[in-house]
Structures are given as C-alpha cells and as structure tokens.
Amino acid sequence: MNTTQLVQEIKKKKSFLCIGLDVDLNKIPQYLLEEEDPIFAFNRAIIDATHHLCVAYKPNTAFYEAYGLKGWKSLEKTINYLNKKYPEIFTIADAKRGDIGNTSTMYAKAFFEDLAFDSVTVAPYMGKDSIEPFLAFEDKHTILLALTSNQGAYDFQTKAVDGKELYKQVLETSKTYKNSKNLMYVVGATKAKFLADIRQIIPDSFLLVPGVGAQGGNLQDVCKYGMNSQVGLLINSSRGIIYASKEKDFAQAAALKAEELQKQMAVELNRHF
Numbered sequence: 001m002n003t004t005q006l007v008q009e010i011k012k013k014k015s016f017l018c019i020g021l022d023v024d025l026n027k028i029p030q031y032l033l034e035e036e037d038p039i040f041a042f043n044r045a046i047i048d049a050t051h052h053l054c055v056a057y058k059p060n061t062a063f064y065e066a067y068g069l070k071g072w073k074s075l076e077k078t079i080n081y082l083n084k085k086y087p088e089i090f091t092i093a094d095a096k097r098g099d100i101g102n103t104s105t106m107y108a109k110a111f112f113e114d115l116a117f118d119s120v121t122v123a124p125y126m127g128k129d130s131i132e133p134f135l136a137f138e139d140k141h142t143i144l145l146a147l148t149s150n151q152g153a154y155d156f157q158t159k160a161v162d163g164k165e166l167y168k169q170v171l172e173t174s175k176t177y178k179n180s181k182n183l184m185y186v187v188g189a190t191k192a193k194f195l196a197d198i199r200q201i202i203p204d205s206f207l208l209v210p211g212v213g214a215q216g217g218n219l220q221d222v223c224k225y226g227m228n229s230q231v232g233l234l235i236n237s238s239r240g241i242i243y244a245s246k247e248k249d250f251a252q253a254a255a256l257k258a259e260e261l262q263k264q265m266a267v268e269l270n271r272h273f
C-alpha cells in the first residue's frame with residue numbers, strides 16, 4: 001500500500017488510528033485459552049470488531065516471539081488474515097530490527113516477503129548500510145525510530161552530538177539514503193512538543209506515534225504540532241484498546257475504545273481540512 005492510498009483511507013474513515021496487537025495470554029479473556037490458537041482467535045475478533053475505525057494494525061513481534069514457534073504461527077495467521085480480508089489496512093511489523101547489510105536484507109525478507117507486511121520498524125543506530133537494505137524493497141515502508149516515547153529516549157536521542165540533537169541527525173541523515181521517500185518515523189506521543197521542530201526537518205513524512213492511552217500521551221497535542229497537509233500521522237494505541245474487557249464482550253469493548261479515539265481524530269481532521 002502506498003501513502004496516497006493510506007491518506008485516502010484516512011479521509012474515508014475519518015481516522016488515523018493504528019491498533020497495536022500486543023497480545024499477552026495473561027491479559028486476554030481466559031476462555032479463549034481453550035481455542036487451538038488463542039492469540040489468533042483474539043486478534044481475529046479484535047480486527048473484525050475494529051477494522052472500520054482504524055487504518056492500520058501493528059503487531060509488536062515481541063508478543064509473538066515470546067511464545068516461540070506457536071507465537072510466530074499466530075503472527076503469520078494474523079497478517080494473512082489482514083491481507084486477505086482487509087487489504088485496505090496498512091500493516092506494521094513492529095520488530096525494531098537493523099543490523100549489518102546482509103543481515104538487514106534477511107530481516108527485510110522476513111517481514112516484507114515471507115510475512116508480507118507493508119512496513120517494519122527499524123532502529124537507526126547502525127546507520128545507512130543497516131537501513132538501505134529495508135529501503136531496497138521499493139513498495140514497502142521502513143519506519144525509523146526517531147524520538148521514542150519512553151524515558152530512556154533522553155539518554156541518547158536528545159543529546160547533542162556536534163551541536164545537534166541525535167534524533168535530529170537521524171532525521172536529517174536518513175533523508176540522504178537511497179529511496180528515502182519510503183521512510184516513515186516513530187515519534188512518541190509523550191514527546192508531542194518536539195513535533196514542531198521535527199516537522200521543520202521532515203515536513204512531508206508520515207509519523208507513527210505510539211504512547212497515547214497507557215503511556216499518557218495526548219492526541220490533541222500530537223495533532224497540533226505534528227499534522228501536515230497530508231495528515232501525516234498514524235497514532236497507535238495497544239493496551240488502551242485491546243484490553244478494554246476480559247469478558248465475552250472484549251471485542252465490542254475494544255471497538256468502543258477505538259471509537260472514542262476515532263471520534264477525537266474526526267474532530268482534528270475537520271479542524272485541519
């Protein structure tokens with residue numbers, strides 16, 4: 001899926017919501033544990049109940065890898081289900097990969113070819129030759145960590161190197177990479193005030209913004225400082241949506257939480273467009 005199609009979906013659904021599928025077997029309704037594949041059963045129900053309210057889903061691979069082979073199978077079934085039943089949805093493998101070139105190529109194949117995700121999150125620390133192998137997949141998107149939502153972001157990302165903050169150097173340098181038009185960036189919702197500066201450097205890029213809900217980020221602030229002429233935002237919430245209820249109504253409860261965010265997004269879209 002390209003960004004033109006993504007923007008069309010955002011305008012059609014009046015939503016730039018990304019739902020994080022971070023499935024923890026201790027937090028899902030316990031009766032689902034009797035299913036052959038509880039993680040997939042949970043995801044399928046959440047997706048069926050919420051797909052009209054969001055434009056993207058983001059499984060964080062840690063939550064699948066934690067369950068070994070079975071977890072990876074659940075991830076595969078989830079992405080296949082999304083691609084087959086809801087091809088208009090933008091899919092993000094939140095894997096935070098990145099390594100020397102030939103290894104990055106294998107990571108890219110895993111998520112773009114074998115699992116057929118539209119995008120993958122990548123850590124920028126190893127630089128150009130660790131990122132360009134992902135960008136070599138021209139019809140896919142590479143989502144680079146720029147300024148993350150956690151407290152540890154202040155350990156390195158906001159520190160000045162040669163007079164400029166590291167996260168700004170990541171943004172500027174990455175623009176020189178081959179096929180950089182297919183880059184998106186992660187900026188935490190908890191860092192909304194930084195978005196004005198970030199938009200000076202990358203006015204046109206899409207941003208994946210996690211950290212509303214459970215981490216306390218504010219949707220209105222993110223829109224105020226981060227929205228661009230093509231919307232340019234995918235705001236993620238995981239726990240705040242998918243764990244709204246542990247009972248039989250869990251999928252409907254998740255849809256209500258998603259709808260709360262979608263309605264706030266519709267207000268923001270009306271304000272900006």
Ligand SMILES: O=C(O)c1cc(=O)[nH]c(=O)n1[C@@H]1O[C@H](COP(=O)(O)O)[C@@H](O)[C@H]1O
Nearest residue numbers: 060094121148149188210214215237238239
């Ligand atoms: O890359 C990410 O998605 C990410 C980057 C970041 O800076 N902060 C962050 O929370 N995330 C991910 O976004 C999701 C946030 O989940 P909730 O806090 O439950 O909404 C998790 O999957 C995190 O791993």
